[in-house]
Amino acid sequence: MQKKPALRDLAEKLAFAAAVLALWEIVARAHVFGMRSEIIFPRLGTIAAAFVKNFVKGYAGVSLWTYLLNSMKLLLEGMGIGILLAFVFSGLSMVSRSFHNIYSLIVAVADLLPGVALLPVVIIIFGVNPGVIVFLVVHSVIWPMSRNLIDGFRSVPKIYVEAGKNLGLTGTGLLRRVYFPAAMSYIVSGLKVGWARAWRGLISAEMIFGIAAAPGIGMYINQMRTNMNNAEMYATLVVIVIIGLFVQYGILNPVEKNTVVKWGMRKL
Amino acid sequence: MSALLKIEGLSKVYDDDSAELAVIDNLNMTVEQGEFLCILGPSGCGKTTLLRCIAGFERCTGRILVNGEQITGPGTDRIMVFQDFNQLFPWLTVEKNIQFGLKRQGIRDREQLARITADVLKKVRMHGYGRHYPYQLSGGMKQRVAIARALALKPSIILMDEPFAALDAITRNTLQQEVLAISREENCTFIFITHNIQEGIVLGTRLMLMEPGGRIAIDIRNPIARPVSPSSPGYGALWDRLYAALYDTQRGNPV
Numbered sequence: 317m318q319k320k321p322a323l324r325d326l327a328e329k330l331a332f333a334a335a336v337l338a339l340w341e342i343v344a345r346a347h348v349f350g351m352r353s354e355i356i357f358p359r360l361g362t363i364a365a366a367f368v369k370n371f372v373k374g375y376a377g378v379s380l381w382t383y384l385l386n387s388m389k390l391l392l393e394g395m396g397i398g399i400l401l402a403f404v405f406s407g408l409s410m411v412s413r414s415f416h417n418i419y420s421l422i423v424a425v426a427d428l429l430p431g432v433a434l435l436p437v438v439i440i441i442f443g444v445n446p447g448v449i450v451f452l453v454v455h456s457v458i459w460p461m462s463r464n465l466i467d468g469f470r471s472v473p474k475i476y477v478e479a480g481k482n483l484g485l486t487g488t489g490l491l492r493r494v495y496f497p498a499a500m501s502y503i504v505s506g507l508k509v510g511w512a513r514a515w516r517g518l519i520s521a522e523m524i525f526g527i528a529a530a531p532g533i534g535m536y537i538n539q540m541r542t543n544m545n546n547a548e549m550y551a552t553l554v555v556i557v558i559i560g561l562f563v564q565y566g567i568l569n570p571v572e573k574n575t576v577v578k579w580g581m582r583k584l
Numbered sequence: 585m586s587a588l589l590k591i592e593g594l595s596k597v598y599d600d601d602s603a604e605l606a607v608i609d610n611l612n613m614t615v616e617q618g619e620f621l622c623i624l625g626p627s628g629c630g631k632t633t634l635l636r637c638i639a640g641f642e643r644c645t646g647r648i649l650v651n652g653e654q655i656t657g658p659g660t661d662r663i664m665v666f667q668d669f670n671q672l673f674p675w676l677t678v679e680k681n682i683q684f685g686l687k688r689q690g691i692r693d694r695e696q697l698a699r700i701t702a703d704v705l706k707k708v709r710m711h712g713y714g715r716h717y718p719y720q721l722s723g724g725m726k727q728r729v730a731i732a733r734a735l736a737l738k739p740s741i742i743l744m745d746e747p748f749a750a751l752d753a754i755t756r757n758t759l760q761q762e763v764l765a766i767s768r769e770e771n772c773t774f775i776f777i778t779h780n781i782q783e784g785i786v787l788g789t790r791l792m793l794m795e796p797g798g799r800i801a802i803d804i805r806n807p808i809a810r811p812v813s814p815s816s817p818g819y820g821a822l823w824d825r826l827y828a829a830l831y832d833t834q835r836g837n838p839v
Contacts, residue, residue, distance in 0.1 A: 473670065475666055475668050475670060475671050476671075476673060478639075478641055478658070478664070478666075479664075479666075479671050479672075479673070480673075481640075481641075481657070481658040482639065482658045482659075482660070482662075482663055482664050482685075483660065483663075483684050483685035483688060483733075483737070484659075484660050484685055484688035484689060485688060489688075493684075494673070497673070497675040498673075498675070500675065575675070578717070579674045579675045579717055579719065580674060580717055580718070580719025580720070581674055581675075581719075
């Protein structure tokens with residue numbers, strides 16, 4: 317009973333993807349945009365060849381792998397710091413009313429500022445180095461994550477807190493063993509939003525200010541764009557999508573399945 | 585012999601309204617070791633508040649002493665069983681829920697934890713359910729596990745706030761019988777709140793009836809020999825007396 321819907325879901329998704337690709341190929345072959353068609357809609361075969369070329373030849377003798385690894389390193393560093401800080405500050409918000417009061421204002425304001433808009437100032441402060449990218453990733457993760465954590469902590473049913481206190485918990489123990497698991501649903505949502513924002517923030521920043529010391533995937537896309545290598549650019553976007561899907565289905569969904577779904581707190 | 589629980593001059597005012605409302609006003613009472621005290625009373629008479637004060641969840645004035653020591657907050661010597669089925673931690677299995685408090689007390693030995701868990705699960709007739717998550721259990725089963733979780737800690741007093749009020753009549757009667765059996769085996773004191781006169785007479789060795797304002801209208805020893813059924817001698821008279829008093833306390837108040 318459990319397996320059939322899962323297989324059906326997968327089949328549905330694959331059928332949809334195949335239909336989109338087929339449509340793309342039809343549009344590409346029909347030269348709907350005349351001369352420009354080759355650039356707007358390269359054939360799937362051309363994109364596939366560019367995909368391979370990206371990794372084998374790369375740009376200026378550097379494989380897309382290297383760009384990718386640079387990006388991932390900065391991304392993980394930024395997300396790690398962002399998530400950790402979000403936990404610390406949201407935890408403090410639960411302990412101190414004044415802190416919560418001020419921190420929720422900071423979150424509300426900072427969450428509205430697009431990371432790339434801060435880039436010029438950040439570069440003046442830090443200089444053009446990988447730290448700037450890390451800063452932007454932290455910026456894009458910490459606010460949505462904090463929002464979710466605080467919402468999650470605040471909506472923990474009173475009965476769990478009282479039961480926890482009754483069974484001998486106080487202070488940080490209560491935070492760790494009751495508030496944290498009880499807010500897991502919100503934490504997973506926060507991770508989803510935070511991850512997507514971080515990934516986009518990273519690529520936008522790299523596209524605007526490619527950092528020579530650690531050239532990333534955004535910089536690669538930008539180079540393909542400037543050189544009108546559109547097939548290669550699409551192929552790089554495909555790489556981005558693949559990574560995104562891997563994180564969603566390979567990491568976030570299993571986390572969800574092994575926590576909130578297993579506990580009956582949410583359906584998948 | 586000094587009383588297990590001694591309450592002196594307890595008052596509780598909820599100040600979230602502009603008009604301050606004294607839910608409990610200068611209440612004095614004692615509970616002896618081994619008693620099964622059932623507290624009856626209409627909604628809003630302060631019986632839940634009294635229980636929450638004893639559990640240490642509410643700030644109040646006056647003194648509450650357990651074994652001669654004044655309580656300052658929640659503690660494992662007084663375990664509360666709530667009415668809400670969702671009092672178990674949904675992220676822990678039944679056995680981990682039961683072991684939760686034991687681990688906080690510093691019991692780390694796996695064998696000992698397993699033994700206590702098996703023992704209390706047996707007492708509430710839930711053996712074999714240790715690996716289940718709470719969402720896989722029915723309401724009655726969740727309440728059984730909550731009782732097991734309390735028993736595991738060997739508290740001086742188990743506080744029960746209408747634990748069976750949301751159950752169907754059959755499950756409710758079954759659970760009453762089981763709690764009765766447990767109370768006779770365990771050397772534990774129970775304070776049990778209910779709206780249900782039958783439940784009070786069946787379970788209590790002592791019956792208390794509270795009036796709005798937290799005044800004690802009736803406080804008697806249950807004269808009926810256990811096990812109690814509606815055909816027990818004296819049941820009808822006691823039921824009538826409690827019924828009359830319960831509805832008398834509500835007279836003049838909008839229901």
